[in-house]
């Protein structure tokens with residue numbers, strides 16, 4: 496659906512993060528909004544904001560660029576009333592501080608859920624059936640000379656533990672039911688209408704599953720939720736898939752356990768200190784690595800731009816936001 500232009504006025508919007516999905520598709524915002532881009536200036540960020548952004552009311556941010564929307568930044572933006580993030584997760588925003596300052600937040604909501612769920616299943620099949628490892632084996636010319644390519648593991652019938660049964664987790668469950676898997680989940684409270692087994696304790700979930708799929712958001716409660724004890728409970732044939740946030744897993748412990756064979760394998764789209772990846776992971780054939788792209792498809796990015804435009808239009812027209820982040 497095309498966004499209707501409400502007025503001829505060109506609203507200024509600060510793009511806080513360095514060149515991103517928003518700036519690569521800037522032409523779609525033109526005639527409606529004018530981007531203010533700090534990185535085009537030689538001034539340090541805060542100085543740029545003090546000199547140029549005093550009247551800016553809205554800004555766009557993307558996660559994963561190491562730039563948290565800190566109090567120091569907000570202090571330089573006295574007129575800011577609206578932040579749009581290009582993400583479903585909001586762990587890069589200081590939500591409490593934004594709330595305190597009366598700044599509204601719009602986010603991607605459920606826009607990416609199906610794509611992320613597809614990726615989780617893709618990573619799981621890859622880890623279990625050695626898809627990427629097989630690709631390396633063939634490309635390296637080893638097929639004709641070596642007959643010992645490792646056996647994969649069957650997906651059908653696997654006991655899947657979903658950590659965080661929100662929209663993404665539910666989409667993962669739906670897909671894996673189709674593969675004949677048995678689904679359980681961990682969340683604070685049991686969901687009344689859900690047919691899957693509920694474990695309020697992630698350790699118990701791991702004890703009763705072959706695979707853990709991390710779909711939750713990163714909060715102080717979920718940081719390092721998947722720790723050594725949970726990995727030991729998952730066991731030597733256990734597989735971990737992470738499409739949530741890197742820091743939900745104790746990454747150092749996981750790498751140690753992957754090397755020692757204490758868990759079987761992992762499929763990882765997110766990392767604790769991304770885009771910095773621990774080098775030990777590069778040598779592990781039982782790990783599939785992905786550069787935090789579970790959310791990004793051509794279709795999802797088109798949807799994201801449309802959503803950002805609709806949210807900006809709603810904000811500047813004093814209408815309800817299309818995808819407000821409400822906690």
Ligand SMILES: O=CC(=O)O
Pocket residue numbers: 558581582583584585603607790
């Ligand atoms: O990880 C990506 C997102 O939070 O949208």
